Amino acid sequence: MEINKDSIWCVIPVYNNSGTILNIVKQSFKFIQNILVIDDGSNDANLEELLKDTKAKVIRHDKNKGKGTSILTALKYLKDQDALSMITMDGDGQHLPKDLPFFIDSINKNSDSIYIGVRDFNQPSVPGSSRFGRKFSNMWFKVETGKECSDTQSGFRAYPIDLISKLNLYGSFYDFEIEIIARAAWAGIPIAEINISVIYESPETRISHFNKFKDNLRISLMHARLIGRRLVPLPHKKLMDDNKTPKQSFLLHPIDFLKMLLNENTSPMALALSASVGTFLAVLPIIGLHSIAIIYVTARLHLNKIMALSIQILYSPPFVPFICIEVGHFLRKGYWITELTLSTFKTNWQEYFFDWFTGSLIMAPFYAIVAFAGVYFTALKIQNRISKTKYV
Numbered sequence: 001m002e003i004n005k006d007s008i009w010c011v012i013p014v015y016n017n018s019g020t021i022l023n024i025v026k027q028s029f030k031f032i033q034n035i036l037v038i039d040d041g042s043n044d045a046n047l048e049e050l051l052k053d054t055k056a057k058v059i060r061h062d063k064n065k066g067k068g069t070s071i072l073t074a075l076k077y078l079k080d081q082d083a084l085s086m087i088t089m090d091g092d093g094q095h096l097p098k099d100l101p102f103f104i105d106s107i108n109k110n111s112d113s114i115y116i117g118v119r120d121f122n123q124p125s126v127p128g129s130s131r132f133g134r135k136f137s138n139m140w141f142k143v144e145t146g147k148e149c150s151d152t153q154s155g156f157r158a159y160p161i162d163l164i165s166k167l168n169l170y171g172s173f174y175d176f177e178i179e180i181i182a183r184a185a186w187a188g189i190p191i192a193e194i195n196i197s198v199i200y201e202s203p204e205t206r207i208s209h210f211n212k213f214k215d216n217l218r219i220s221l222m223h224a225r226l227i228g229r230r231l232v233p234l235p236h237k238k239l240m241d242d243n244k245t246p247k248q249s250f251l252l253h254p255i256d257f258l259k260m261l262l263n264e265n266t267s268p269m270a271l272a273l274s275a276s277v278g279t280f281l282a283v284l285p286i287i288g289l290h291s292i293a294i295i296y297v298t299a300r301l302h303l304n305k306i307m308a309l310s311i312q313i314l315y316s317p318p319f320v321p322f323i324c325i326e327v328g329h330f331l332r333k334g335y336w337i338t339e340l341t342l343s344t345f346k347t348n349w350q351e352y353f354f355d356w357f358t359g360s361l362i363m364a365p366f367y368a369i370v371a372f373a374g375v376y377f378t379a380l381k382i383q384n385r386i387s388k389t390k391y392v
Contacts, residue, residue: 003108007084009034010100013070014091018045024089025056027097032087032104036077038070067155068176072169079165084111087158095156099196103158106194112163112240114184116149117156117196126198137178137219139269144226145185146302149193152178156196163189163239174215175222182226186236231300255382257310268383271307272376274298278308279371282315283324283364285356311371320363325352328359 010032014021021037028035035056039047041064048058059073071088078086085107089095099117106115121131137152155177164180167187171179181191281293290312298305314320322340329337332355340352 003084003111005033005104007082008032008104008107009036009074009078009081009083009086011036011038011071011074011078011086011088012091013038013040013067013074013088014042014047015040015064015067016042016044017091017093018042018047018050020093021047021091022050022054024091024093024097025051025054028089028100029054029056031097031100034083036074036086037091038074040064040066040070066173066176068169068171068173068179071176071180075159075161075165078161083161085158085160088155090155094199096197096199099156099194102194102196103156106192107158110190110192112160113158113190113192114160114164114181115158115192115194116151116181117154118151118193119154119156119196119198121198123198135269139267139273140223140227141178141182141185142267142270143273143301143303144182144223144230147185147191149181149191151193152181154196160189163187166239170225171218171222173218175218178219179222179226183236188238188240190240227301231297233300255378266304266307268376268379271304271379272372274304274307275311275375276368276372277301277303278311279315280364280368281308282312283320283367284360285321285324285353307375311375315367320367321356324359324363325355326359327362328355328357331358331362 010028012021012024012028012035014037025035025037035054037047037051037056037058039058039060041061047060051058059077061070061073074086074088087100087103087107089097089100095117103115103117106113121134134151134153138149141147141149141152159180164184167180167183169176169180169183171177185191277297278294281297282290284290284293286293291309294308294312295305297303298308325340326336329335329352
């Protein structure tokens with residue numbers, strides 16, 4: 001049954017985009033009946049005056065409060081209007097109103113899902129930083145939720161108003177967009193994708209309010225917050241209901257091992273992160289608990305347990321622990337141990353264990369970075385070969 005069109009709204013957060021917003025609103029009204037513009041403290045024009053000849057509703061913030069706050073303002077207003085869904089799109093002209101019908105059709109099929117517009121990045125105008133940023137964000141989303149999303153940074157989305165109103169959200173700026181889909185995934189809200197077009201103007205003409213330092217810091221802190229919550233062994237509140245054994249050894253057949261994992265829909269970056277976490281924990285002096293720690297952390301972060309457990313073999317005693325002991329001893333005493341054997345370790349195990357712990361704090365991050373780089377570039381090369389083979 002088709003949903004009442006009056007219950008679906010288009011929400012456009014705007015900050016100093018007076019040059020594009022009027023055309024976006026006019027074009028959007030060709031496909032949707034209700035439009036809400038959130039003026040996030042713009043100082044380049046009076047948007048109520050600019051949009052007075054349209055039917056758009058304008059709500060203004062007295063100062064710039066961030067994109068996330070703008071969406072929450074819209075959410076509160078639309079909930080009071082008993083609206084069912086809201087479709088958010090950017091006000092800078094990057095998103096095309098002609099894609100609105102795809103979201104409306106999807107809402108008619110299932111109004112309880114979040115729909116994310118996956119931007120077409122197969123065009124030369126897309127900056128390399130945007131391509132990398134999307135891959136990086138997608139990887140962390142997979143770590144935090146265990147779910148795949150092709151474009152976690154896209155602002156062209158459709159939200160079920162009643163369900164997301166029940167989420168506890170803290171982000172105010174661009175960090176809001178990764179937080180809301182992560183917490184929605186934890187709550188069991190389905191997340192689906194819609195392919196959309198995108199326009200990337202040249203850097204000289206495009207108006208972007210993304211601050212590379214401040215906003216990247218906010219997003220990084222949000223990822224840290226989400227990962228921290230993910231590591232807490234407490235269940236998430238559910239709003240909706242919603243292991244294979246390797247055939248190859250990483251130590252004996254590393255290339256075949258990576259091929260096997262890549263064929264199971266694991267990305268090179270996710271494998272590299274799994275290897276990095278497994279390496280970091282394997283170097284720490286938690287004798288007898290390495291596998292338990294690796295299984296727990298990788299399970300909580302939805303990383304590849306097989307990769308993490310397999311790579312720890314490389315850091316088995318005595319070679320790596322002895323390196324950590326030497327480094328730790330040098331940091332504490334200022335000189336190297338000239339004779340370090342199993343017998344001398346047994347004799348001075350209390351002192352050497354402290355050296356081991358101290359040295360591991362230096363060597364664990366170092367080995368983790370090396371493991372990440374080694375696995376990532378190797379897996380990427382293998383994946384490219386696999387892709388080429390499929391199309392030959």
